[in-house]
Amino acid sequence: MLMPIDQPDLLSIVFRVGVALAVWWGIAGSLIAEDYQEGFEGPDTSWMVDRGAAPVAVHRHERSADAALIRTGRQAESVSVQTQPDSSVVCRLVHPLPPTVRMDETQVAVWVWSDHPGVSVSVRVRFPRQLNPRTSKPLVVSITGDQHRGGGQYQRLAVKLDDREFASSMRRVRDVAQRQLGIRNVNDQGAYLDQITIHLTEEARTWNLALDDLELRPVVTPPDLETGQDTESYAGSRIRIGDDRILLDHQPLFPLFMPYHGEQPPVLASSLCNVIWVPDYLDQELLQKCAEAGLGVMATPPQPDFARESPDDTGLAPFGANTDPVLLWMLDARIPADQVEHAATWAEMVRDADRHRERPILADVMANEREFHRSVDFLGVSRSILHSSVTPQTYLETLEQRRRLSLPGKPMFTLIPTEPSPEWLNTRFAGATVPVVEPEQIWMLANAALAAGYKGLGYLTYQSLEGNAVGVEERRRAIEIQNFRIRLIEPWLATGKVLLTLPVQVGPSSVTREGKKLSPLASRWDVRPLADDQSPEAQAASKIRATALECDQGLIILVNWLDQESQYQPGAMNANDVYLLLNRNIVHAWELTTTSLREHTLEVTPVAGGTQIRLKQFDQSAVILISKDQLAEEVIRKRVEQYRPVASKAWAGLARAKLSRVRAVHEELVSLVPREFKVAHAERFLRQASYYVDQCEKALLADRLTEVEQHAVSAMLNLRHLQSAYWSQAVAPLTSPVASPHAICFQTLPDHWRMANALQGEIQTAKSESTTPVVVNESQNLLPSGEFESLKGLLDAGWHRESFQEGPLVSRAELLEPGRSGRSCLHLSVATKGASKLLATTFDEPSVRMTSPPLAVVAGQLVKIRGQVRIMKSMQQTRDGLVITDSLLGPSGSLRFQNSTSGGGWQPFELIREVPQDGEFQVTIELFGLGAASLDSLQISTIDLATP
Structure with missing residues (x-):
């Protein structure tokens, strides 16, 4: 050993x-x-x-x-x-x-x-x-x-x-x-x-x-x-990887990287990313500019010709001194699980060509982490959950699970989406509003990765940070602020290991239990929270995740708010009096922000079993430091003093940019939202946000830098109140936010209400009159055998059934009596064989799948999918359950049903999709995990629209 x-x-x-x-x-x-x-x-x-x-x-x-x-x-x-x-x-x-x-x-x-x-x-x-x-x-x-x-x-x-x-x-x-x-x-x-x-x-x-x-x-x-x-x-390479940490020139490094899209290197350096992913490792001019800006370079090495029977026979030419600015080799992103051998061959060929420099090799993969990790030094696992039915809690659990499935002692990174997925962009009508990823969503995903113990972050961007499109300024500022947070504690995060998850409580303590007063010696932690407690405090506590990391310098506690629907539109994510229980005895703790290291915002109290830490005010996330010695604290204070002037400007710029965007959307919605869906106090939220933005800029001019951050945070809180209110009203009638192509975020709500009003047969007046479409015709049901009355009829109509038998699992797709309205329904089930027992694992692949026959659709149409779902008992050992996916949006727009439907009865669902170009349309029904689900009355129709 x-x-x-x-x-x-x-x-x-x-x-x-x-x-x-x-x-x-x-x-x-x-x-x-x-x-x-x-x-x-x-x-x-x-x-x-x-x-x-x-x-x-x-x-x-x-x-x-x-x-x-x-x-x-x-x-x-x-x-x-x-x-x-x-x-x-x-x-x-x-x-x-x-x-x-x-x-x-x-x-x-x-x-x-x-x-x-x-x-x-x-x-x-x-x-x-x-x-x-x-x-x-x-x-x-x-x-x-x-x-x-x-x-x-x-x-x-x-x-x-x-x-x-x-x-x-x-x-x-x-x-x-x-x-x-x-x-x-x-x-x-x-x-x-x-x-x-x-x-x-x-x-x-x-x-x-x-x-x-x-x-x-x-x-x-x-x-x-x-x-x-x-x-x-x-040593060869300037970067060394081992013992779950990364060193650059013998100093701890937390890689922060993004793709290059033509930005000037000084602009990229101002984002505080330390590595740029360039498209061409032979572009000497770009490599030189990055070096002058103090940026490291990551590049994709030449790829072997895998069409050859033995692609490694020819090998790669040795890398020369012209590649010295390159610190890391990145094979690819989202590599499928079945490409393990290709990745291993590619990595070995790169090592042979790079034997004199021995630079680390990276790869971002979809599954099969342990096998990939044997071939690469720094493994990436990424999941795009924004604007999908996958919750932030599931995102964090997935990162943690994938971390456990990889090789111990080797670090991992993840890619953070900062723009909408290509599926949501490519399926929109011409002229439609482009979705925007909120700054708070970027922070939420990045902080979740830190809490899962990941040692590097990549920010996925598809366009330049110097562009002037809606949301670009906010994106750049959000990345900058997140990187400030990380760079302040880079040595801590680079050496940290996940220690434990802390219990969390919010608000006043319960003073009674079963009608009896607590002992004066008892603390709030001696009362076990009730499982069915629906109080606002209990609900808030259930959404807050606190994780302790043990670092060379001490302990970090990362506190994150993970709301169930923040992947669409973040809510307030704000609470007072958040209590944490740390199973260690400490005396001092500090809360770190991008402009301050402060002790007065925390209250540290010894209790039975450790130390209680009270966060007096909590907004979205918090970083708590517990240093081993005074030297570590002083180092952090010096870093804060170094970064706070620039961080304050980033906060002021972000708050102003978001206020401008949200106000513009609000002004559109005023004339589009039906009376019964109007948002009360919308103008008050805007006035409050505007006031705090003004105070933020005044504090910046007066060099009151800590106040700048505080006012910016308050402004963005008011804007989230307004955004969340509008969004919640819009999605209330829907099966899921993904049911409408325009209800997936706040930014696209004007288009959602234009479409909803058209489907209701209403033509808006004034500002929206010229752009509001009108329903010309809705077809009859086009899907054959959607009533699931005959198995032969299904197969004859072109339905395709797949069953993936694995180990002790038995999966079935069959017709079961009775149906919701007819004789039978489609019934999918997965169970274990006989008395077989499974380990407590999560199934990430479907066990059974049904695919509908293809239907012809025409550009400019809407497609409406309707049906009924029944789940008698919640699905087990899965984060997905019954998944319904259409061929236009793919997994980004999937509907997920995991819990039992109300009373075990039938639950209706409806999806609307836009057709960007002529083609074929299909629906796929999959079952993940253990359990059973039924589907009936599935119908697909098309709607022809016209603009007056």
Whole structure:
């Protein structure tokens, strides 16, 4: 196993007798080999007692002339120590050796007298040309040898280092180094030993030891030490990845990257991204500009020709010095699960071409994470949930699950969507409003990834950040502010590991339980929240997720509001008096914002079981720091002072840009929204937001930078109140927000109401009159056999049935009696065979699928899909359940039914889709997880529209 040895910044691989590392070293004939012997004569001791963290009392440490303790000569070194119980090694005696190259002839041993068994010996081996990615220093390992039998006698303790023993364990060493440090191939060239250690193990006792006749032969000084060569010059890449962390030039790095779309590098640098994903790694002008702006470069390497039978036969040409600005190689994004072999071949070819620089390889994949992770250094897992029926909670759970499915000890990243998915953009009518991703949604997804322990973020953009389209300014400012948050605590996040999820409560504590008063000594945490508590405080607490990360510098607590519908339109996401319970005793904690590090906004109270932390005010997210020492706190304060002037300008710009956009949409909605769907207090929300934006800009001019952020946050809160109110009114009659192509976000609500009014047969006047479409004709039901009365009729009509049998699962697609209106309905079910039991896993792939026959549709039409769904019992072991997907929008527009329908009865659903071009239209019905669902009365019709 890899474990620390004599220095806190070194790692060792400790093995028993016969386990060693394989190194081949050619020794020039001109080198002169000598022997080293130490008889421990003279007055001064030379062994060092290393107590480590264990309570050890040294009773005696001297050169002794006691004949009973001498093996040869006139003296021996005598040690008497008192140890206490510990987990493993409780004390060590360390002695330096002259640095010597490990060879087949190498012998090292020491004679030890001990009155107890449990004494062992090891030697330290250094690999000068292999960096430990965690310490950025040469890798150090420890090879263990003989163990003493005790009995008050001398015994020769040796470590075998001959070629046979050394070579036999190389495979195991590489495996350990790869799993725990991310080192794919240990560079053992020039390995040498320089220290011998005596380990005291077993239970608490007084140890009496004598050491005599230390011998090492032959001694051959490593050439690197003779010439003074810098051993770290063999590092190759500036970036090192291992132990779930990334180092750039020996400093912790949290990669923040985005694709290049023609922006000027200084603009990209102002976003605080530290890596730019360029389209062409040979574009020397762009690479140079990025370097001048202080930006790292990520590029896609040449791809092999996989059409060839053996694409790796030809290989890739070696990368030259012209690629030195490239820090990372990115294979691709959203690589399908079945492309593991292709990705492995590609990665290996890149490594062969990059052997002199050894730059890390990245890939973003859809599934099969562990197999992909074996081939790449930095794995990406991404999910696009915005404007879909997948909730933020599900998003976080998916990231956590995929993290567990990957290789331990290797970091992961995710791609954050900052613009609508291509499916929502490509299926809109010409001239339709383009959806906008809200700044709060970018922050929500990024913060969820941080809480899941991801060590890098990529911001997916499809257009330049220098554009002037609606929402671009907000997008740029949102990315900038999120990166400020991360860069402030970059060393913390880069070294952090997920520790635990904290209990959360909101608002006043319950003072009674089962009608009885609580003890005055009890805290709010002694009352278990009721499962059916529907109070606003309980509902708010259920949406707040607090995660603790343990870092080299201390603890981070990331608090995030994950609302059920924030993937469409974020709500208020605001609460006062949020309480967290940390199972540790702390005295101080600080809340970090982009403009301040403050303690007064928190209240820290010791309670039974740990420490209660009260957030007096909470808006969307919070970062709480608990540092190990004052130095870490001072470093953060200096970073805040450095970034706060620029961060304040970003907040002011963001608040002003969002106010302008929301006001424009509001002015459109005033004339479009029917009277019964009008939003009360809309003008008041706008006035309040405008007031705070003005205060924000005044504070910026007065250099009151903390107030700038506070006023901007208040302005955006009022705007979210207004947006959420409009959106909630619009989606209230719908099966789901994805039922309408224009109800997926606030920005497109004017188009939603134009379409809804047209479907209701209403023609708007005034401003909207010229653009409001009119229904000309609605067809009859075009879908054959949608009543599911005959299995033969289904198949004859062109329905396609697929069943994916896996392991102990049995899946069925059948007709079941009775139906909702007719004789039968379509019934999908997945169950286990017999008494088979499944592990508590989540099924991410469907077990059964039905696909409708294709129907011809014409550009400019609307397609209406209607049907009835029944789920008697909520689906198990899935985040999806019954999924209904159309061929126009694909998974982005899927309807999901996971919980039981009301009373186990039938529930109607309806979808409206726009047809951007002539083609075919199909509906796919899938079942995920364990359980059953029924479908009936499925109808598809087309609607012809005209604009007056």
